[in-house]
Amino acid sequence: MSEVRFTDQHEWVRLEGDEATIGITRHAAEQLGDVVFVELPQAGRKVGAGGEAAVVESVKAASEVYAPVGGEVTASNSALETEPAKVNEDPEGAGWFFKLKLSDKAEFAKLMDEAAYREFVKGL
Amino acid sequence: MTPFWRTRDSILRDLMADTTEILKQTPLHALHLELGGKMVPFAGYAMAVQYPAGVLKEHLHTREKAGLFDVSHMGQAFLSGADPARALESVTPADIQGIADGMQRYGLLLNDQGGIKDDFMTTRLAGEAALYLVVNAAMKDADFAYIGARLKDQATLAPAPTRALLALQGPLAADVLERYSPGISQLSFMQAKRAKVADAPAIVSRTGYTGEDGFEISIDGKDAERIARALLAEAEVLPIGLGARDSLRLEAGLCLYGHDMDESVDPVEANLTWSLGKRRKEARDFPGAERICLHLLNGAGKKRVGLRPEGRAPAREGTAITDKAGKVVGHVTSGGFGPSLNAPLAMGYVEREFAANGTKLDLLVRGKALGAEVVPMPFVPNRYKRAKK
Structure with a gap:
C-alpha cells in the first residue's frame, strides 16, 4: 500500500512503510525541458525537510531539488547519471531521484494530495 | 524544486527583469502562439523560447536539416549621408570603408575607453549609397541613440522598426530557400543582396548565429507571416526558439552581448x-x-x-x-x-x-x-x- 503526495516546489513523494521515494512531477519535467544532468545524494546522507538534496539540469536551466520530507537517504537512482532523459520520459516512475527513510510521518501528511496538486498547477 | 521561472539560466534571468513592462510583439506573434511556442519576455519582446519539440530536438534539427528563427526583435536601420562608411568608422574599429559591394561584415561598437557597447553587422548592398545595419535587440535603442548622436553631422541613421527578420539556418537551408528565391544559393558566406523571396522584396544575407550554413532574410513586417508559413510548410523546416538559438551559438563559439562581452571589456580581452x-x-x-x-x-x-x-x-x-x-x-x-x-x-x-x-x-x-x-x-x-x- 503506497500513497503519493506533492509539494508546491513540484516534487512528488511516494511513501511505502517508512520509505519515501522522491522525484519531480510531470509538470516540472515539462517546464524544465530536456534534462541533461542529474546530481543525486549519497546513501547515508541526512537531509531535513526543505533542504537541498539533488540538482537537475536541462539544456535551458539548472534547478535544485529539495527534500519534501526529512530523513536519511537510502538509495539514489544511478540510472539517471547515464540516462538523464528518463526524467522527461517517465518523471513519476522510472525517473525517480532518491529514496529516504522518513523521520517524521507528520511531514508527509502535511503535503498536498494529487487532487490538490493538480488544482495548484492549474492556478499557476 | 525551484520552478523553471526562478532558475539560474542566463536567458531566463534577463527575462525576469522585464516582466512588469508591456511586451512588444513581432509580426509573427500570432504564428508563434499557433505553433505552441512557449512565450517569454526577452529584450522587451514576447519571444518563443521553445516550441513543443523542445530545445534539444530543435537544436539537433537545425544542425541536421533546417530551422526557422524569428529574430524580428533585432534592430535594423539604414545609415545614409555623403560617406556613411567613413562616418561609421568613428564608432567602430572594423574596416567599414573596405566592405565590397554585396558584402556584409561583423563589427564592434565601442565607447571612448574601447569598451564594447554592442556587436553589429554592416551590409553594403550593390549600387546603394546607404549602409544596412543590424544590431542586438536589447541594445538597439541605446545603439541607435549613440550612433545617431556621434555621427549627426556626417550621416543620418534611419531605424526600420516595421521590418521583420527571419533566419533560416542549417545544411538544407539553401535547398529550401532556393525554392522561394531562385538563384539565392549562389550567395557565399557573408554575401548579401536584395532579392525576391516568395515574391516579396527582401534583403538576404548568407549569415547567421548558429555556425551552420544559412540565411538571414529581412522583409517588410506585413510579408513576414506569409513567408514564415511558406518556409515552415517545407518538410525540412522546424520553428526554432531562443533556447536552441543560445545553445547553437555557444557551440559555435559566438558571443552573446551582455554576457560574453560588455562595456567592461575591449576587443582584445574579448578575443575578437x-x-x-x-x-x-x-x-x-x-x-x-x-x-x-x-x-x-x-x-x-x-x-x-x-x-x-x-x-x-x-x-x-x-x-x-x-x-x-x-x-x-x-x-x-x-x-x-x-x-x-x-x-x-x-x-x-x-x-x-x-x-x-x-x-x-x-x-x-x-x-x-x-x-x-x-x-x-x-x-x-x-x-x-x-x-x-
Whole structure:
C-alpha cells in the first residue's frame, strides 16, 4: 500500500512503510525541458525537510531539488547519471531521484494530495 | 524544486527583469502562439523560447536539416549621408570603408575607453549609397541613440522598426530557400543582396548565429507571416526558439552581448581582434585606440576562452574559474550543455597566464571543484559556405 503526495516546489513523494521515494512531477519535467544532468545524494546522507538534496539540469536551466520530507537517504537512482532523459520520459516512475527513510510521518501528511496538486498547477 | 521561472539560466534571468513592462510583439506573434511556442519576455519582446519539440530536438534539427528563427526583435536601420562608411568608422574599429559591394561584415561598437557597447553587422548592398545595419535587440535603442548622436553631422541613421527578420539556418537551408528565391544559393558566406523571396522584396544575407550554413532574410513586417508559413510548410523546416538559438551559438563559439562581452571589456580581452580592420589598427583612428593598441602589442590582462568541463555537469554563467591551487582566475560568462557536443561547454574570461589551449583549470560548481580544460573555439566545427578562392 503506497500513497503519493506533492509539494508546491513540484516534487512528488511516494511513501511505502517508512520509505519515501522522491522525484519531480510531470509538470516540472515539462517546464524544465530536456534534462541533461542529474546530481543525486549519497546513501547515508541526512537531509531535513526543505533542504537541498539533488540538482537537475536541462539544456535551458539548472534547478535544485529539495527534500519534501526529512530523513536519511537510502538509495539514489544511478540510472539517471547515464540516462538523464528518463526524467522527461517517465518523471513519476522510472525517473525517480532518491529514496529516504522518513523521520517524521507528520511531514508527509502535511503535503498536498494529487487532487490538490493538480488544482495548484492549474492556478499557476 | 525551484520552478523553471526562478532558475539560474542566463536567458531566463534577463527575462525576469522585464516582466512588469508591456511586451512588444513581432509580426509573427500570432504564428508563434499557433505553433505552441512557449512565450517569454526577452529584450522587451514576447519571444518563443521553445516550441513543443523542445530545445534539444530543435537544436539537433537545425544542425541536421533546417530551422526557422524569428529574430524580428533585432534592430535594423539604414545609415545614409555623403560617406556613411567613413562616418561609421568613428564608432567602430572594423574596416567599414573596405566592405565590397554585396558584402556584409561583423563589427564592434565601442565607447571612448574601447569598451564594447554592442556587436553589429554592416551590409553594403550593390549600387546603394546607404549602409544596412543590424544590431542586438536589447541594445538597439541605446545603439541607435549613440550612433545617431556621434555621427549627426556626417550621416543620418534611419531605424526600420516595421521590418521583420527571419533566419533560416542549417545544411538544407539553401535547398529550401532556393525554392522561394531562385538563384539565392549562389550567395557565399557573408554575401548579401536584395532579392525576391516568395515574391516579396527582401534583403538576404548568407549569415547567421548558429555556425551552420544559412540565411538571414529581412522583409517588410506585413510579408513576414506569409513567408514564415511558406518556409515552415517545407518538410525540412522546424520553428526554432531562443533556447536552441543560445545553445547553437555557444557551440559555435559566438558571443552573446551582455554576457560574453560588455562595456567592461575591449576587443582584445574579448578575443575578437579579428574584427579589427588592418588599416584601422595602423591608423589607430577609433574610440579607445590607445588602450586597444597597447593590448594588441602587449596582450591584455585577461582573455575570453573556451572551456570543456569534465563529466556531464554544466557550469553556468557566473561560475568561478580557479587554477589547480584553488585561486580564482576568472568567471564563466556563458555555459550550458551542448546537444551536438553531447557534453557541457562554457566560455569565460581568465587571467592571461591561464588562457593557453590545454591549460587545466577547475570550475566551482555548487561548491565543488570540477576539472576543465581551455579549448579552442568553435566547439562544433562551423559549416559556412565560403566563396571558393
